[in-house]
Amino acid sequence: MTFKELIAVMFACVLANNFVLSNFMGIESVGSDISKSWRSMAFRGLYVTLAVVASCAITWPLDAYVLVGAAASLRILVFAVVVMAVSAAAGLLFKKDGSSFDLPVMLNSAVLGACLLNVSNGYTFLAGLFCALGVGLGYMLVTFIMAGVMGRINMKNVPKAWRGVPITVAAIAIVSMVLAAF
Amino acid sequence: MENNNLKAFLSNNPVMILFLAACPALAATTNVVAGLVMAAAVFCILVLSSLVMALLGKVSSSYVRLPLAVVVTAGFASMANMLIAAFVPNASSMLGVYVAVCAMNAMIVLKGAVASDGGVGESLKSAVVSGLEFALLVVVMAIVREVLGLGTFAGMKLSFMSTLVVPVLAKTSGSFIVFSILLAVSNCFKKEAK
Amino acid sequence: MANNKTIQALLLVAVFVVMAALVLVLNIFTAPLIEANAQGAELEPLYGVMPEASGFEKLELDGVPETVSSVWKENGGLGYVVRCATNKGFTGDYIELTVAITVDGKISGISLDSYPETKDFGQDTYPATFMGQDSTLAGTSIVAGVTYSSSAFRNAVADAFEALISNGLIKAGVKEPSQVISEMLPVVFKTAANPAGIAQISEFSSAVAGVKGAWKTNNGIGVAYWYENGDDYLVIFNSSLSYKVFDLESNDVTSSFDAAVAESLSSEAAGKMSKVASKDKRKVAKLVSEDSVLEQISVDGVFNSVATVFRADSASGTYYCFTCRPYGFSNETMVIYVVLDSNGLIYTFNADELIIEAEYFSAYTLEPTSYKAGFVGLGPSWSGDEAVISGATMTSQAVRCAIDDAFEAFGAVAGGNN
Numbered sequence: 001m002t003f004k005e006l007i008a009v010m011f012a013c014v015l016a017n018n019f020v021l022s023n024f025m026g027i028e029s030v031g032s033d034i035s036k037s038w039r040s041m042a043f044r045g046l047y048v049t050l051a052v053v054a055s056c057a058i059t060w061p062l063d064a065y066v067l068v069g070a071a072a073s074l075r076i077l078v079f080a081v082v083v084m085a086v087s088a089a090a091g092l093l094f095k096k097d098g099s100s101f102d103l104p105v106m107l108n109s110a111v112l113g114a115c116l117l118n119v120s121n122g123y124t125f126l127a128g129l130f131c132a133l134g135v136g137l138g139y140m141l142v143t144f145i146m147a148g149v150m151g152r153i154n155m156k157n158v159p160k161a162w163r164g165v166p167i168t169v170a171a172i173a174i175v176s177m178v179l180a181a182f
Numbered sequence: 183m184e185n186n187n188l189k190a191f192l193s194n195n196p197v198m199i200l201f202l203a204a205c206p207a208l209a210a211t212t213n214v215v216a217g218l219v220m221a222a223a224v225f226c227i228l229v230l231s232s233l234v235m236a237l238l239g240k241v242s243s244s245y246v247r248l249p250l251a252v253v254v255t256a257g258f259a260s261m262a263n264m265l266i267a268a269f270v271p272n273a274s275s276m277l278g279v280y281v282a283v284c285a286m287n288a289m290i291v292l293k294g295a296v297a298s299d300g301g302v303g304e305s306l307k308s309a310v311v312s313g314l315e316f317a318l319l320v321v322v323m324a325i326v327r328e329v330l331g332l333g334t335f336a337g338m339k340l341s342f343m344s345t346l347v348v349p350v351l352a353k354t355s356g357s358f359i360v361f362s363i364l365l366a367v368s369n370c371f372k373k374e375a376k
Numbered sequence: 377m378a379n380n381k382t383i384q385a386l387l388l389v390a391v392f393v394v395m396a397a398l399v400l401v402l403n404i405f406t407a408p409l410i411e412a413n414a415q416g417a418e419l420e421p422l423y424g425v426m427p428e429a430s431g432f433e434k435l436e437l438d439g440v441p442e443t444v445s446s447v448w449k450e451n452g453g454l455g456y457v458v459r460c461a462t463n464k465g466f467t468g469d470y471i472e473l474t475v476a477i478t479v480d481g482k483i484s485g486i487s488l489d490s491y492p493e494t495k496d497f498g499q500d501t502y503p504a505t506f507m508g509q510d511s512t513l514a515g516t517s518i519v520a521g522v523t524y525s526s527s528a529f530r531n532a533v534a535d536a537f538e539a540l541i542s543n544g545l546i547k548a549g550v551k552e553p554s555q556v557i558s559e560m561l562p563v564v565f566k567t568a569a570n571p572a573g574i575a576q577i578s579e580f581s582s583a584v585a586g587v588k589g590a591w592k593t594n595n596g597i598g599v600a601y602w603y604e605n606g607d608d609y610l611v612i613f614n615s616s617l618s619y620k621v622f623d624l625e626s627n628d629v630t631s632s633f634d635a636a637v638a639e640s641l642s643s644e645a646a647g648k649m650s651k652v653a654s655k656d657k658r659k660v661a662k663l664v665s666e667d668s669v670l671e672q673i674s675v676d677g678v679f680n681s682v683a684t685v686f687r688a689d690s691a692s693g694t695y696y697c698f699t700c701r702p703y704g705f706s707n708e709t710m711v712i713y714v715v716l717d718s719n720g721l722i723y724t725f726n727a728d729e730l731i732i733e734a735e736y737f738s739a740y741t742l743e744p745t746s747y748k749a750g751f752v753g754l755g756p757s758w759s760g761d762e763a764v765i766s767g768a769t770m771t772s773q774a775v776r777c778a779i780d781d782a783f784e785a786f787g788a789v790a791g792g793n794n
Contacts (some may be wrong), residue, residue, distance in 0.1 A: 029288075070400060071400075073260065076263065077253070079285075081252070088249075107286050107288045109287060116282055168362075169358055170359070173359045173361075174355075176354055180354060242384065243384050246388055249388055257395025257398060258395075261402050264399075
């Protein structure tokens with residue numbers, strides 16, 4: 001694939017096939033505890049991007065060269081272990097910066113989803129990495145948007161039944177309609 | 183990653199539990215059959231992994247429980263994926279990669295991690311209850327989205343729906359809309375139960 | 377002991393191994409089922425066109441046209457199923473189809489699997505016209521107004537036959553002379569064909585004996601006849617009444633053709649040509665210097681979009697003015713003027729109307745003055761890029777065609793001693 005095509009794949013993962021809003025992966029981490037601090041949002045996004053790129057970098061060759069034949073059935077197990085290890089390691093890296101992440105962020109299904117989709121879509125190694133980068137950037141984009149949106153919602157004005165999670169999901173619904181235009 | 187924090191995390195916000203399993207709920211509900219299969223899959227994976235984690239509860243220490251839960255869940259998710267691909271191929275093509283992604287599903291993994299605390303019976307009961315709640319949520323979502331969004335039921339066209347169809351419900355934004363409404367509804371029930 | 381880190385790590389590994397083992401064991405049971413499901417999904421469209429089949433075997437063939445995706449043989453000897461995908465339609469996205477062909481070489485089933493085109497060629501009706509056809513596809517035609525999509529479909533079906541015939545699996549059908557003639561026409565007679573190779577002709581009835589079909593080209597500068605006197609011939613005339621004769625194998629048999637017959641065809645053809653000479657002369661006179669003397673010369677042996685040729689002698693030199701009438705957007709005839717100097721390089725370029733129906737069409741970029749000036753000085757080895765008008769592909773193709781035809785005609789004219 002040419003460089004242009006790789007960038008196109010990346011942008012596709014950011015906008016048109018945004019993992020959070022179109023593929024529904026990583027919703028949990030976006031929806032829970034959206035902090036209003038830009039710094040922590042940025043770190044969260046960076047963490048996820050790092051985790052997904054590193055995971056894809058490791059899982060793609062694993063799938064191509066190690067998990068052949070019957071062992072291909074072990075793909076999900078092995079990928080999950082790799083993703084877990086990478087997320088934990090990346091989490092340690094960020095701990096030094098003083099930010100710790102909620103569990104839903106660390107158990108981000110977007111990371112595993114990206115790794116699995118790279119393989120099932122038949123992407124080359126480079127295309128997979130660029131897609132992963134796009135996933136991370138898309139995740140960051142959504143987090144920032146949601147932080148902005150939720151910051152404007154005063155929970156006291158929200159009906160009791162809708163407070164917390166439901167209103168967040170409704171807000172995500174509206175944001176997803178915007179991105180669906182792509 | 184103290185278990186107390188986990189427990190508090192899960193119980194303070196009851197709707198959160200359902201939200202943590204948002205991914206499969208949103209993705210698998212454009213068709214009633216797919217929704218049923220996904221609900222069954224999530225239920226089985228949840229119950230089995232909670233069971234296994236509860237059995238391992240005595241031997242595992244607190245900081246290995248999360249990785250352990252991931253491994254166990256991933257194993258059962260793989261098995262569920264294979265069984266669906268073998269026996270329900272129509273559903274398998276509709277569900278795609280989402281059953282596999284259940285391996286890292288926050289709800290299942292966290293419930294597994296917490297399960298090792300309590301006894302087998304208690305964890306099993308908690309898993310079954312959550313699983314059924316989630317299954318109900320998914321099936322209702324699937325019915326609403328398919329009947330109102332596409333005008334079909336499990337793939338069969340419903341003639342009386344042809345003019346009443348609301349296409350957005352079948353799309354991604356529609357899934358969020360329905361999900362948020364159902365979450366709010368279940369919030370009502372939980373508040374009443376309290 | 378539960379807190380011992382090594383024990384915990386071992387526990388983790390042990391659980392991993394146990395889960396992995398369980399997965400692998402389950403895989404042994406489910407893998408064959410999954411494989412069977414996948415195969416069933418692949419075979420489904422094949423049964424769709426040949427429901428009575430007992431099973432299929434995929435064939436690996438050589439020399440298969442690129443539109444053919446797969447060829448399958450039916451196990452009970454009923455015939456073959458070919459799956460094709462062509463992107464030669466209007467949009468460039470893939471039109472997919474599956475066709476069942478019996479061992480006699482006739483179509484017994486056909487289905488349109490994917491149709492991404494903007495205009496409907498009759499998705500429910502057009503494929504049905506191919507039922508029962510043999511490899512000549514004699515009973516089928518192209519849908520008017522949706523020519524690109526329907527010819528892409530038709531060519532894909534022809535390719536499906538080609539794949540089977542070239543591998544000796546079925547025999548080719550025998551084409552009727554009428555079909556051979558109509559297929560040969562746009563190939564040998566460029567005047568009649570648009571840039572996509574589709575004939576732009578209208579039929580008239582000929583008074584000459586032995587003529588089975590007579591057509592004039594839509595741009596008014598060519599006439600073609602299907603003449604039969606025991607053997608079948610295609611006779612083509614250009615605007616200078618120069619002619620060529622072809623037999624059914626596309627051989628040039630002009631020299632052996634009966635001159636008297638040619639004479640009677642020629643005088644009838646003359647009456648069918650559009651009288652464009654004086655109009656063209658007026659137009660090209662404006663393109664050369666005022667003192668030029670214009671003399672019309674005939675174009676022998678040139679059968680393309682060139683309608684008239686004038687030699688312009690002036691004090692500044694000799695120029696050759698070619699008026700071309702290629703088919704542009706919506707197959708409308710465009711009038712394009714190409715003036716070459718005595719070395720065969722472009723001196724000036726002009727056109728009557730570059731963008732047809734300009735009041736309805738605006739999705740193009742064109743700066744007329746610089747566009748026309750961009751052709752000056754080009755020779756026969758030009759790349760063709762100067763003709764491109766962004767957003768107006770068919771017009772660009774027509775302009776390119778016109779200029780190439782002018783160069784070709786110059787070669788014929790300048791070579792002689794006109």
